[in-house]
Amino acid sequence: MKNKVLYISFTSMMEALGASQVLNYLYGLATNFEFYLISLEKTDNFFDAKKKQKLQEIMSLKGIQWYPLLYRSGLKGYIVNFYKVRSLAKQIIINNKITLIHCRSYMPTIIAYSLQKQNKKINYIFDTRGFWFDEQTDVGSWSRSGFVYRFAKKLEKKLYLSASHVVMLSIYGKETIQKNELFNGGDKLTNITVIPTCVDLNKFQINKNFVEKNRLVVGYVGTAIGWYDFELTAKVLSIIKKRLAFDLLIFNSGQHNYIKKELAKYEITDYRLETVPFDNMAERMQEIDISLFFIHPFFSKRASAATKLGELLATGIPVITNANVGDHEYYIDKYSVGKIIDVNKINDYDFVEIISKLNNVKCKKKCREVAEKYFSLNNGIESYKNIYQQLLIKV
Numbered sequence: 465m466k467n468k469v470l471y472i473s474f475t476s477m478m479e480a481l482g483a484s485q486v487l488n489y490l491y492g493l494a495t496n497f498e499f500y501l502i503s504l505e506k507t508d509n510f511f512d513a514k515k516k517q518k519l520q521e522i523m524s525l526k527g528i529q530w531y532p533l534l535y536r537s538g539l540k541g542y543i544v545n546f547y548k549v550r551s552l553a554k555q556i557i558i559n560n561k562i563t564l565i566h567c568r569s570y571m572p573t574i575i576a577y578s579l580q581k582q583n584k585k586i587n588y589i590f591d592t593r594g595f596w597f598d599e600q601t602d603v604g605s606w607s608r609s610g611f612v613y614r615f616a617k618k619l620e621k622k623l624y625l626s627a628s629h630v631v632m633l634s635i636y637g638k639e640t641i642q643k644n645e646l647f648n649g650g651d652k653l654t655n656i657t658v659i660p661t662c663v664d665l666n667k668f669q670i671n672k673n674f675v676e677k678n679r680l681v682v683g684y685v686g687t688a689i690g691w692y693d694f695e696l697t698a699k700v701l702s703i704i705k706k707r708l709a710f711d712l713l714i715f716n717s718g719q720h721n722y723i724k725k726e727l728a729k730y731e732i733t734d735y736r737l738e739t740v741p742f743d744n745m746a747e748r749m750q751e752i753d754i755s756l757f758f759i760h761p762f763f764s765k766r767a768s769a770a771t772k773l774g775e776l777l778a779t780g781i782p783v784i785t786n787a788n789v790g791d792h793e794y795y796i797d798k799y800s801v802g803k804i805i806d807v808n809k810i811n812d813y814d815f816v817e818i819i820s821k822l823n824n825v826k827c828k829k830k831c832r833e834v835a836e837k838y839f840s841l842n843n844g845i846e847s848y849k850n851i852y853q854q855l856l857i858k859v
Contacts, residue, residue, distance in 0.1 A: 466527075467470040467856045470556055472549060472572035473502070477532065478509035480742035484771060486568065488664055491526050492845035497852060499528045500556050502549055504535035506649045528854065533554070542571075550575045563587060564628075564855055566848075570596040573623050580626060587628035588854050594633070595646060595764040600763035621647040629851050630656045634790035637767030657851060660791070662844035663774040663835060670780035670832045671750040680823055683781070684714045685745075685754030686772050688723050691765065693758040695726050696807060700756060700784075702730035704815045711817060713752060715740045749779045753823055761788035774839030775802060780828035784818070795838065801831045 471490065475482045482503065491501055501523070509515065510532065531552055538543050553575060556562065565588040567573040576588035597616040600606040606613045615750045624630060625643070632638045635658050641650040671745045682701070688694035701712065712735035716723060720737055727735065740748050755776050761767060769790040776783055777795075783802035796802040803818050821827070 466496065467564070467852070468498045468500065468560055468562045469852060470553060470560075470562045471475075471499055471501045471568070472553060472565060473568040473570060474504045474535075474545065474549075474571050476505050476509060476535070477501070477503045477530070478505055478512075478515060480745075481771070484664075484744055485661055488841055489525075489848060490528055492841070493848055493852070494526045496526055496849060500531070500560060500562065501528055502531045502533065502552055502556070504549070505532045506535050510534045545609055546571065547574065549579065552606055554579060557583070557586070564852065565589070566852075567591060569593040570620075573627070575618070577623055577626055582658060586624075589629045589631060589632040589851060589855070590623060590627035590762060592633070592637070592767060594767045595637070595640075598646075598764040599762075602760075602764045617647060621649060621797065624653060625649065628655070628855050631848075631851070632656055632658050632706070632767060633660055633769035634767055635794070636660065636791055640766050642772050646767060656845060657846050660769045660839060661771040661774055662841040663778045663839045664841045665778055665836060668749070668775050668778035668835075670828060673767045674780065674825060675830060677753075679709055679711060680753040680819070681711045681713050681751055683749070683755045684712075684716070684757060684846075685749065685752075685776065686716065686757075688719045691759050691762075691768075693760055693807075694723065695729070696758045696810075697756060698726045698730045698732060700758075700805070700810055700815075701727075701732055703810060703813075704819075705732065707816050708819065713738070714738070715745065715748060746769070746775070746779070749781065752776075752779070752781050753775055754784065754819060755781050756825075757783035758805075759788050759789045761786060761807075765789045774835055777831040777837035778839060780831045782822035782831055784822075784828050795834055799830060799834045801827065801834050 472488055475486060477487060478825065490501065516532065533548055546734050554856050555625055559846065565576040565586060567576045567588055568591050573590045576586065580586040580588060597620050601608050601613055606803060630653060638656050638658055640646050641653060644650045646722065657761065684697060691819050701782065714723060714735060714737045716737065717739040759770065765788065767790065773783060773792060783796060784805060785792055785802065786807050796804050802822065
């Protein structure tokens with residue numbers, strides 16, 4: 465008989481992120497564990513009965529019981545989301561005698577923490593995905609001196625110290641906690657495992673037909689807003705274009721007007737901008753020779769790991785990006801699978817020389833090796849499996 469796990473995610477299972485960073489893991493883990501999955505689905509997806517039923521059937525075949533709830537936005541929506549998920553989670557726990565909750569990010573963890581206060585038998589995994597409370601101050605939603613942030617930080621300490629296990633995306637994030645830079649008392653935490661955003665290496669494959677060519681394809685993959693600094697990307701592209709001819713290929717959904725505006729600002733008019741379904745992304749990425757992206761290096765980004773980094777490296781694509789974001793600097797600098805750029809000195813770089821060192825078969829093979837060592841989905845599944853088994857043995 466399989467041990468039962470309740471998995472709570474405010475991330476949609478019907479979108480690329482949920483498919484990549486939740487379902488890929490659960491499909492592998494479902495061989496050993498029985499999952500009850502609660503997720504919040506945005507309106508278009510939630511009321512797409514055909515799409516939802518198809519995914520429900522796939523999960524059912526894998527042994528996963530899925531409970532999709534409608535996501536509501538705004539402050540009132542957050543409150544409704546919280547209580548609806550908490551009420552359903554409590555019901556599932558009682559009906560199925562569940563003692564382990566896997567919480568993806570902060571809000572699910574707050575729910576698990578509140579349920580644990582009522583039922584001491586409950587253990588929860590705090591799968592952080594980042595420093596969410598500090599993200600709110602980094603984007604200007606909260607003030608660091610305000611009551612909301614100060615209250616949240618007190619709660620944050622309790623969430624970490626009450627967790628049976630903590631999962632971080634980066635070593636940098638783990639060190640930040642254990643050096644008491646996130647909250648006082650973090651040095652007491654020894655139950656932290658680092659599992660970066662992993663990749664299905666069978667799906668994301670290196671282009672075996674790659675040949676070195678004079679006119680390369682520079683690619684940008686994914687969102688261009690939020691934490692991503694696409695204006696800086698456009699600026700760097702304009703600098704490169706002055707000395708090196710290249711084809712620009714952008715895969716993005718939802719922000720085409722913004723991207724066009726930023727590129728036009730830097731007089732970049734020759735490019736392809738496409739929306740690519742997640743199922744086709746791995747194949748289409750093989751068209752790219754080198755990729756670049758920049759992330760605002762806020763304090764909260766220490767705990768981050770861009771999903772696209774693992775996917776790009778797995779496809780044999782070197783990456784040009786900035787420092788102070790998760791462990792990006794460690795992977796790229798240590799293994800020479802790209803270039804870390806000081807965003808304050810972009811005019812000082814010889815991008816022709818940088819690209820010439822990256823655009824070759826040897827570098828592409830090295831990218832794949834790094835992906836296999838650090839971003840393997842199978843390794844990620846095994847890490848979660850070990851955590852589950854340790855916690856369920858204690859029950």
